[in-house]
Amino acid sequence: MKIFEYAKADSPEAAVADIGAGTKFIAGGTNLLDLMKLQIETPDKLVDISRLDLAAIEDTADGGVSIGALVPNSDLAADRRIIAGYPVLSRALLAGASGQLRNKATTGGNLLQRTRCYYFYDTAMACNKRAPGSGCSAIGGFNRILAILGTSEQCIATHPSDMAVAMRALDATIVTLKPDGDKRRIAIGDFYRLPGDTPQIETVLKPGELITHVELPPPPKGAQLYRKVRDRASYAFALVSLAGIISVENGKISVAALAFGGLGPMPWRDAAVEAALIGQPPSTATFEAAADALLADARGFGSNDFKIPLTRRLLIACLRDLTDAPGNAR
Numbered sequence: 001m002k003i004f005e006y007a008k009a010d011s012p013e014a015a016v017a018d019i020g021a022g023t024k025f026i027a028g029g030t031n032l033l034d035l036m037k038l039q040i041e042t043p044d045k046l047v048d049i050s051r052l053d054l055a056a057i058e059d060t061a062d063g064g065v066s067i068g069a070l071v072p073n074s075d076l077a078a079d080r081r082i083i084a085g086y087p088v089l090s091r092a093l094l095a096g097a098s099g100q101l102r103n104k105a106t107t108g109g110n111l112l113q114r115t116r117c118y119y120f121y122d123t124a125m126a127c128n129k130r131a132p133g134s135g136c137s138a139i140g141g142f143n144r145i146l147a148i149l150g151t152s153e154q155c156i157a158t159h160p161s162d163m164a165v166a167m168r169a170l171d172a173t174i175v176t177l178k179p180d181g182d183k184r185r186i187a188i189g190d191f192y193r194l195p196g197d198t199p200q201i202e203t204v205l206k207p208g209e210l211i212t213h214v215e216l217p218p219p220p221k222g223a224q225l226y227r228k229v230r231d232r233a234s235y236a237f238a239l240v241s242l243a244g245i246i247s248v249e250n251g252k253i254s255v256a257a258l259a260f261g262g263l264g265p266m267p268w269r270d271a272a273v274e275a276a277l278i279g280q281p282p283s284t285a286t287f288e289a290a291a292d293a294l295l296a297d298a299r300g301f302g303s304n305d306f307k308i309p310l311t312r313r314l315l316i317a318c319l320r321d322l323t324d325a326p327g328n329a330r
């Protein structure tokens with residue numbers, strides 16, 4: 001591991017002060033330390049933010065909740081307000097990693113964890129995300145876990161977070177503090193970037209910008225579920241996952257919010273899928289139309305072709321369960 005400077009911050013303002021180009025924040029360290037050991041992240045300085053006063057879950061004036069960036073994933077999953085109002089989020093968190101990791105992993109760190117593409121972690125292989133301009137070993141290589149939507153000729157990696165998928169369905173807002181002292185609020189739908197020609201730039205965060213909170217709007221109407229398809233029953237990243245919120249009123253779907261993991265470079269949400277559902281009666285024809293809308297532009301790269309029919313079946317099964325849920329009687 002490269003030698004680096006280490007500093008502990010005692011306030012968010014102190015954390016963002018004196019940020020240089022080679023500075024990284026460290027929270028739980030469960031992703032960053034692994035990347036440093038492999039020489040994939042090589043910061044000159046680490047600013048330890050783990051002791052900042054950002055570990056509370058609080059009610060907001062509009063009936064939603066504010067989640068501090070340092071709330072551990074396990075505390076968030078167990079919070080009574082999250083279980084009651086946002087069960088999709090609690091279930092997504094519990095579907096991620098292991099108990100020990102969830103105790104260390106933080107809300108901000110989880111949103112910013114890097115892809116699990118095998119070639120990104122193998123410094124002997126070409127990877128445009130790790131070494132811009134070097135090429136992409138996954139295109140034409142072994143790409144079983146990689147993306148079928150939102151890819152570019154430069155990168156086909158997926159975003160690995162389960163939590164972020166639920167937050168995308170819930171329309172979360174990410175609150176940040178910039179080095180100049182300005183705060184900003186970023187809708188999660190605007191937070192992640194498609195890879196295009198610059199796959200190494202994954203979010204709209206500016207250098208040195210600290211996530212301080214994530215805000216959720218008031219609990220949505222309707223049934224919620226999180227379902228994750230993976231190679232093992234636990235301790236594995238998603239091949240495909242779905243965070244769904246559906247309400248049925250007077251025999252028609254009135255609310256539809258669906259976000260997918262394992263399909264794209266960001267928690268994936270597609271307005272066309274929701275438009276295909278809203279105002280329609282729950283039926284196999286309606287669910288198939290939604291799957292057609294989602295997968296119209298899907299492209300497999302060989303070993304991950306199976307994700308296309310798998311996603312179709314997962315979506316249709318989840319829509320059936322959501323529209324059959326108590327309170328959503330047809």
Ligand SMILES: Cc1cc2nc3c(=O)[nH]c(=O)nc-3n(C[C@H](O)[C@H](O)[C@H](O)COP(=O)(O)OP(=O)(O)OC[C@H]3O[C@@H](n4cnc5c(N)ncnc54)[C@H](O)[C@@H]3O)c2cc1C
Pocket residue numbers: 024025026027028029030031032033049069095096097098101104105106107108109110111112113160161162163209210211212235236237238
């Ligand atoms: C074996 C294993 C299995 C896993 N399985 C899953 C899984 O199934 N599903 C899943 O979702 N995740 C999984 N994870 C990933 C795990 O959830 C993440 O490593 C964790 O959430 C990262 O949080 P952290 O606090 O440790 O982040 P860190 O490692 O401390 O930081 C990660 C990145 O975020 C930046 N950062 C952290 N906090 C902030 C902040 N407040 N503002 C700005 N930047 C910040 C850091 O600079 C760094 O770049 C797994 C991890 C491991 C090791």
Ligand code: SF4
Pocket residue numbers: 115117118119120126127128129130135136137138139146154155156157199
């Ligand atoms: S898919 Fe992206 S992360 Fe994986 S090797 Fe290609 S450029 Fe690197």
